Amino acid sequence: MPAAPGHVALSSPLLGGNEWRYVKECLDTGWVSSAGPFVDRFERAIADRLGGHAVAVSTGTAALHLALLVAGVEPDDEVLMPALTFIAPANAVRYVGAWPVFFDVDHEYWQLDPQRLADFMSRECDWRDGRLTNRRTGRRIRAVLPVDLLGHPCDLDAILDLAHSREISVIEDATEALGAQYKQRPVGSRADIACLSFNGNKIITSGGGGMIVTGRDDWAARARYLSTQAKDDPTEYVHGAVGYNYRLTNLQAALGVAQLELLDKYVEIKRLHARAYAEGLAGAPGITPMREAPWAVSTFWLYTVLIDADRRGLSSRAILRRLGERGIQSRPLWEPLNRSAAMAGCQPVETPVADRIAASALSLPSSVNLTPAEQSRVIEAVAS
Numbered sequence: 001m002p003a004a005p006g007h008v009a010l011s012s013p014l015l016g017g018n019e020w021r022y023v024k025e026c027l028d029t030g031w032v033s034s035a036g037p038f039v040d041r042f043e044r045a046i047a048d049r050l051g052g053h054a055v056a057v058s059t060g061t062a063a064l065h066l067a068l069l070v071a072g073v074e075p076d077d078e079v080l081m082p083a084l085t086f087i088a089p090a091n092a093v094r095y096v097g098a099w100p101v102f103f104d105v106d107h108e109y110w111q112l113d114p115q116r117l118a119d120f121m122s123r124e125c126d127w128r129d130g131r132l133t134n135r136r137t138g139r140r141i142r143a144v145l146p147v148d149l150l151g152h153p154c155d156l157d158a159i160l161d162l163a164h165s166r167e168i169s170v171i172e173d174a175t176e177a178l179g180a181q182y183k184q185r186p187v188g189s190r191a192d193i194a195c196l197s198f199n200g201n202k203i204i205t206s207g208g209g210g211m212i213v214t215g216r217d218d219w220a221a222r223a224r225y226l227s228t229q230a231k232d233d234p235t236e237y238v239h240g241a242v243g244y245n246y247r248l249t250n251l252q253a254a255l256g257v258a259q260l261e262l263l264d265k266y267v268e269i270k271r272l273h274a275r276a277y278a279e280g281l282a283g284a285p286g287i288t289p290m291r292e293a294p295w296a297v298s299t300f301w302l303y304t305v306l307i308d309a310d311r312r313g314l315s316s317r318a319i320l321r322r323l324g325e326r327g328i329q330s331r332p333l334w335e336p337l338n339r340s341a342a343m344a345g346c347q348p349v350e351t352p353v354a355d356r357i358a359a360s361a362l363s364l365p366s367s368v369n370l371t372p373a374e375q376s377r378v379i380e381a382v383a384s
């Protein structure tokens, strides 16, 4: 939501380019629904950036759901993923009747820890009938689902090596990291299949929307088919599978195309905000800013700090409340999903790093249009 005057929002959209013009074009031509030139343009523009095929869908969650289906994840399979993330990717795993197995994150960059994955695969799994099997549950492991948390890329090479050597797919949740780079290549371009989101709090928005990106022709075709009610005949109502109504509308795609034209500029601005936060909070005791790996270019989607309650004398939640009293919106990170009632029945795991981060993290205002004066207000309020 746009912020009320005097309030500093956590992450509000900036419609700073051709949005009005492109949306007006939809209205003038009557192409407002789930087909139209902007849907094609949006898909082409994403495919030009990331390579492979792009299939536009209604949300990032829908993208994840379809990605799991086309990657062959079936009921009672398992999908390995980080415990620390927004819940959407785990929900998508449950939509297909599969089970997430949660892993702790690394303490430096807060991403899915490949070392823990490797340990699990070698110590707790067997190779049975040509499939990697979790010894404890007896279930087949079908995919790894890393999330590029808060706009910072996960260590994808290590994850791809581990997964591919065991014939399992990598479905990357890049919803928070469009515009980021991993070893000088765009995030979303290297996994077997990647998912993007364009909801209102993302770095660019189409109002609501998502995208599937994959180099595999058959997976892209299947995702497109499933996203349009699995229609087998252009005229007759003949359906070869249970499909979904997941297509993006032309109106949303028009917004998306306009926003995508601004992405590189927006990433640059967010990186400047991140630098200003890091410098402004550098001397403040008990505040640890988020970091960037040497192989990464992060978008710093939500700039997040860890608050040491003992050294600061206030917990992250107390600071959140105090910032709120001063008209500054901030937000904690997510409850680690192994602790979520929504994920009851998943294999119990210990996640000390995710627990510590979740208890102490605070995301600070990170909108592209955050002004220097607003950012100074936030820094002063957090540091004081």
Ligand SMILES: Cc1ncc(COP(=O)(O)O)c(C=O)c1O
Residues within 6 Å of the ligand: 059, 060, 061, 062, 085, 086, 088, 089, 147, 173, 175, 176, 197, 198, 199, 209, 210
């Ligand atoms: C990591 C992650 N995955 C998936 C989603 C879901 O995207 P959407 O809201 O477009 O369904 C989000 C954000 O909303 C997210 O942060």
